[in-house]
Amino acid sequence: MALYIDHLLDFTRCILCGCATATPSPVWLDTIRVLHPTPHGWISLTGIASKYNKVATGAHKNRKIKFNDYPNCPLKPWESRHCCSNPSEEFFIVHEQCWQYAEKKLYPSGKPNLRELYEVLCEVPPSRDPAYSDPSQYHPCREKTLEEFLQGDREFPEPSSSMKEKTSSSSNPTDPFRRLPLEIREKVALLLPSHEFLDLRRVSRAMSTVFHDNFFWKSRFKRDADRGYLDYIACGVTDLDQSGIQSQYTDWGLLYHASMNIGNKLETTVKVWEVVQWIKDVLAAQNGLQESPLWFSGRALQHYHNDSCATGRRVERAKISPSLVKIGVTMVSSKTVHERDEAQAGWKVFETETDILAVEFISKEHENITLGTRNKKSKNICPRDLQKKMDAYYGQENAGGETKKSAPESPFDGNGVRILFNAKPEDFGGFRIRYFNEKISSLGVLSKNMAYSRRNEPQAFGFDANDKCAFDIGMEMEDIVEVVATFEGRLLVDLGVRGSREDYWT
Incomplete structure (x- = not known):
């Protein structure tokens, strides 16, 4: 029995990233799967489907999903992509790119539990469509390699003259951190969000020495840290010989700097990562491992990466x-x-x-x-x-x-x-x-x-x-x-x- 999708009546944006589907270009927006309950009470995940790129995506073999067309009123994807109606819980659409990313994060060592995932998605408020002015501004959810991040950034930038003056001036005798050994100062820095640490080093020369500590910058890539959505790099960096980068030593400060200029290229990935972290917390709460997370609506999950965002935003x-x-x-x-x-x-x-x-x-x-x-x-x-x-x-x-x-x-x-x-x-x-x-x-x-x-x-x-x-x-x-x-x-x-x-x- 075919599942009919109506872009005028149904919620047809991706439940994970909020971006449009059934759009001719780029192809990844038109490459989807559908999670839905069956008449027998099971939860099923369809194969890959596509409206405009069936051959390119291999979706021509999937006959279970049909897209309703309006011959007398042609549907223009870029005018109707917002899908103002909320999900009906009859089905959820996800981009194939978003699904692969979420599956890897939620079920790294096993088969996904589709029923528990479906039940949680029923509680996820849909993200808004970014509504970029041009299709080329959409970038798929994916894990970028260390080489991609560091392309063109091989040296950490020199600090400004004013910052040099502040951090190289004579020590302040009232600075309480100067009495602490370096190990304790490092422990303090690890507990702080990066923006708070950077503010602290402006007033404490003793803390500014931690700025050059590579272990401190690596800590920024753990879950719940500023670059938590790049934790896979910190976990697997020793296997990056093929990238041409020394696997024995990675300049985490340089990587942190390079990942600041993410712009729209990583925006979809970060939004999906936020939702995935929330789903993880919900599943952990349902298993009695922690308290239930706060419910959310709109863009409200940036606390999972210490409110870090693209350059120019706060x-x-x-x-x-x-x-x-x-x-x-x-x-x-x-x-x-x-x-x-x-x-x-x-x-x-x-x-x-x-x-x-x-x-x-x-x-x-x-x-x-x-x-x-x-x-x-x-x-x-x-x-x-x-x-x-x-x-x-x-x-x-x-x-x-x-x-x-x-x-x-x-x-x-x-x-x-x-x-x-x-x-x-x-x-x-x-x-x-x-x-x-x-x-x-x-x-x-x-x-x-x-x-x-x-x-x-x-x-x-x-x-x-x-x-x-x-x-x-x-x-x-x-x-x-x-x-x-x-x-x-x-x-x-x-x-x-x-x-x-x-x-x-x-």
Whole structure:
């Protein structure tokens, strides 16, 4: 009996990485397997399937999976790849690349337990589609070799002149670390995330000596360390003779530096690795080996690698206070917010793009926490008033050839706005967000007493550029413990929450 997959109705993105499937190029996006229950109650994993590359992938032999086509309404993969509907639990699609990677990490020495994996995947909130502007920006989930990382990086870069001056100046007599032997200083450094250690060496010359310790840098490649997703290199480095690199000595500091410039090339791998670590923790908890991990939604699992991320990005976190009263969101118009209308003598009024600069958590009894950088000149506004201003902006017309000397005023122009949402802990249920061009362009706060729906309030405030590639997602949770935000420069590019649900493995 064939399994029919409908890209208009079903959730057809990869449950592990969130990327599209059934896309002509690159081929790895179109090379999939499907995990599904059978009519007899078993859990089955299909062979390789493909919609556009059957011969190249060997999927022409698989007749168990059928893709529904729409002859009168041709499906354009790059317009419909977001699959806004959630998985129905009738089946889960995984890329072959993602499956091979996850299987190796979850079941390194045995046959995968498909039933336990299926049951855990039923609890995994789907990752968003990266929505890159070009298919070539997608890179498959795979383990890169040491040689690939070190290509072009054979020497550790020289520190800046200012850093040389700080670390080579005379020792500070009040530095408590100078009294400790090197072995103890190394132990202290091993317990710290890399960014905290790098900050520490700026103020302690005694700790700066650990910076040149190769064992310290190798420790960065263990699970739960900054480069935990590269632990396979640390485990198998002695077998790398064929790579042309000395197997007896590996410069782990150089490898750490080389792996900083990962960009999009390793992004898919890192996201799958995060989900795999969470699945491992769930399985361990089900076997009574540890406590259950916090549930998550959105991009919220970076703690598995100490919040390390690609160069130019940073991860910030906020614990939710029991005295939380409001959440503030600072938004401004992007630089390219208005365009001249060449067809008419006026300005185009369209859904314009906004930048989100900060998310604040305002409490009665505890110190307020700000993720990002708030513009203090932004105008405070409540959601209801902002909705009126947005409606008024949409209502502006440029018909009749009337010339306007200035662009229509968006409510986010100038210094922008600071939206203040009511968000007591007993009411705060998550966020509604919209992505565009690899950043978040719209955001709203969900209430526990109102289920998420694109037709319901709360509104996701903000404008998206006039494009079909906006991705809308609701992150709901019964008891939110922590909010995780990722920034690139000053812009909010990713958001996630961690906490618990009422029915969470009870």
